Amino acid sequence: MTAEPEAKPRRIRNISELAKLAGVSAGTVSRALAGKELVNSRTRERIQALAREHGFRPNQMASRLRTGQTGVIGVVIPLGHEKKQHISDPFFMTMLGHLADGLTEVGYDLMLSRVIPADGEDWLERIVDSGMLDGVVMIGQSDQFAAIERTAAVYPPLVVWGTARPGQRHCVVGTDSFVGGQLAVRHLLSRGRRRLAFFGDTTGLEIEQRLAGARAALAESGSGATLAVYPTHLSQQEMPGQIAADLDRMDPAIDGIFAASDVIAMATVRLLHERHRKVPEDIAIVGFDDLPLATQTVPQLTTVRQDIAAGARTLVANLLRRLAGEATGSTIMAPELVIRESA
Amino acid sequence: MTAEPEAKPRRIRNISELAKLAGVSAGTVSRALAGKELVNSRTRERIQALAREHGFRPNQMASRLRTGQTGVIGVVIPLGHEKKQHISDPFFMTMLGHLADGLTEVGYDLMLSRVIPADGEDWLERIVDSGMLDGVVMIGQSDQFAAIERTAAVYPPLVVWGTARPGQRHCVVGTDSFVGGQLAVRHLLSRGRRRLAFFGDTTGLEIEQRLAGARAALAESGSGATLAVYPTHLSQQEMPGQIAADLDRMDPAIDGIFAASDVIAMATVRLLHERHRKVPEDIAIVGFDDLPLATQTVPQLTTVRQDIAAGARTLVANLLRRLAGEATGSTIMAPELVIRESA
DNA sequence: ATGAAAGCGCTAACAA
DNA sequence: TTGTTAGCGCTTTCAT
Numbered sequence: 115m116t117a118e119p120e121a122k123p124r125r126i127r128n129i130s131e132l133a134k135l136a137g138v139s140a141g142t143v144s145r146a147l148a149g150k151e152l153v154n155s156r157t158r159e160r161i162q163a164l165a166r167e168h169g170f171r172p173n174q175m176a177s178r179l180r181t182g183q184t185g186v187i188g189v190v191i192p193l194g195h196e197k198k199q200h201i202s203d204p205f206f207m208t209m210l211g212h213l214a215d216g217l218t219e220v221g222y223d224l225m226l227s228r229v230i231p232a233d234g235e236d237w238l239e240r241i242v243d244s245g246m247l248d249g250v251v252m253i254g255q256s257d258q259f260a261a262i263e264r265t266a267a268v269y270p271p272l273v274v275w276g277t278a279r280p281g282q283r284h285c286v287v288g289t290d291s292f293v294g295g296q297l298a299v300r301h302l303l304s305r306g307r308r309r310l311a312f313f314g315d316t317t318g319l320e321i322e323q324r325l326a327g328a329r330a331a332l333a334e335s336g337s338g339a340t341l342a343v344y345p346t347h348l349s350q351q352e353m354p355g356q357i358a359a360d361l362d363r364m365d366p367a368i369d370g371i372f373a374a375s376d377v378i379a380m381a382t383v384r385l386l387h388e389r390h391r392k393v394p395e396d397i398a399i400v401g402f403d404d405l406p407l408a409t410q411t412v413p414q415l416t417t418v419r420q421d422i423a424a425g426a427r428t429l430v431a432n433l434l435r436r437l438a439g440e441a442t443g444s445t446i447m448a449p450e451l452v453i454r455e456s457a
Numbered sequence: 458m459t460a461e462p463e464a465k466p467r468r469i470r471n472i473s474e475l476a477k478l479a480g481v482s483a484g485t486v487s488r489a490l491a492g493k494e495l496v497n498s499r500t501r502e503r504i505q506a507l508a509r510e511h512g513f514r515p516n517q518m519a520s521r522l523r524t525g526q527t528g529v530i531g532v533v534i535p536l537g538h539e540k541k542q543h544i545s546d547p548f549f550m551t552m553l554g555h556l557a558d559g560l561t562e563v564g565y566d567l568m569l570s571r572v573i574p575a576d577g578e579d580w581l582e583r584i585v586d587s588g589m590l591d592g593v594v595m596i597g598q599s600d601q602f603a604a605i606e607r608t609a610a611v612y613p614p615l616v617v618w619g620t621a622r623p624g625q626r627h628c629v630v631g632t633d634s635f636v637g638g639q640l641a642v643r644h645l646l647s648r649g650r651r652r653l654a655f656f657g658d659t660t661g662l663e664i665e666q667r668l669a670g671a672r673a674a675l676a677e678s679g680s681g682a683t684l685a686v687y688p689t690h691l692s693q694q695e696m697p698g699q700i701a702a703d704l705d706r707m708d709p710a711i712d713g714i715f716a717a718s719d720v721i722a723m724a725t726v727r728l729l730h731e732r733h734r735k736v737p738e739d740i741a742i743v744g745f746d747d748l749p750l751a752t753q754t755v756p757q758l759t760t761v762r763q764d765i766a767a768g769a770r771t772l773v774a775n776l777l778r779r780l781a782g783e784a785t786g787s788t789i790m791a792p793e794l795v796i797r798e799s800a
Numbered sequence: 801a802t803g804a805a806a807g808c809g810c811t812a813a814c815a816a
Numbered sequence: 817t818t819g820t821t822a823g824c825g826c827t828t829t830c831a832t
Binding site for chain 1 (some may be wrong): 808809810811812
């Protein structure tokens, strides 16, 4: 083995080695590489050229320790009540994608934490003062409301996707789940459906409120319609089997389903198809979220839209303001019924 | 406003403050908090209790700078030839989920980089020697083969999901795309289809090889079947419109489609349904990937399966070995045809 | 079993 | 415009 063709003098390990090579002090190199104006433009370019030539880049860890700014935002997905729920849940991922877009645009890196809070009481505290993060955005509250409140009280740069409770302190952005639930059920009723079912696990706050809205719509209608509730696992493995079982044992008179998410709705549509029950003719289905996949199913999903992109933008905007020391309130967005083919 | 009920003495900012409080030296606190044996078990517990009581946790940034270990793995998704492709592409996300599972299990954090290589020539170098990462896994090669090779030559802890080229140096794990393409087309032919179309953008290596396999299967069959090629955008926004256009202008005699991904296949199935063309009766469709959603469509997708979970496990395993200084070869997994309903 | 001291690589006040 | 110096908060010899 011979040496590499482009055998460079030898690897530069840090700023002072480069400084020695350039015949200046470490401070000057630091300033030059940071593109500061205080350094002679000739020297600056010479140093930058030297750095490029040697493939040298300053160690971020050191720089960040020194400046106290990490440039990293933690994105945490709490899997509190659903251990099996995979991080690849389409909703999480859609949100994560938008957050990545927004955060990288303003120069932050993302650190991903997939957390199972059962691991310990202080999971959020541990993340928050690891010293590695400038701020944190949580996707979902799961059943960790108390833990979030506790941390938010002492850690301002924390924003959460989810639902607001009266008197809460942490900055949340989300969709009005209660209204969303109302929208869904009102639509089902307007389609003449009277024997309804709700598919969703109400352990989490959001879905609990979707159900509450559904019930309210039912009550206000005075139609005498009924609503049977079936908790549905969020895990991609368990879900289809469980829905199948629910479908098989449930009252055959059921003619409308409000699914707590598009993922549930989609699986339900397919399972119904397998059972030769037509959607929406035999059973109408309304989903929730309006994920991209809602338009890709056959039939396309009628669903309650959450504007995930706007939500991500608001989360990022709020986080930035909090990073800058401002206060921010919560934002609850209005859901919107999108009528397609399934109901 | 009065003080908090549990007004703690006052916040401990670092190890030496805690040391002072405990009446020991910083070194001892460091050892105690790290759970080292060298420190008297009584002192250790006392210090740990004190830390807990004050909610103190050592600064990771400092610790990592000092030890030279960052404990974070960069996961990068290069969006080379498809600027509009969103990070929320289901394949990426499924892979990312599995990587997150595997990496967090062995104690690493994930740092997410969504990269558009056009941003600069040295994008990978910049990531790799930011000093923030112990290693890097790339999901996909995009059109960045050269950049990857260049970096891999000097940075061992790099593993890549993708495809192998003869003589390549970087550690890749992936599925044999060529064989996958063969499988798909052979199946279509065995179903009596003779006028085939390929939907996929061949700018990336993997899809190019899927097409090559498809062509090889065609040639070996001697059936006189034909294959029309339609490049398909990977972006979630562009894709449906483009497929629709392709569907409308393509030879009506086409009776079989090999879609380069399940996402493409799924969109195609729906668009065909809209056009009252039955799948598989009128047109058979074979997808690629076997994403979870492949089983959720109507009809369920016949597809070429890549074992994404196994791939993620192998990526992680290889990365760990490389982190430990070992060498690793590449792994090309055999694809498997999964016959469901669409073909 | 513990303390003292020397840095990890960088940045920023302060001087010159 | 540049150099010097003092840390950021932690870990880890080395000495005791």
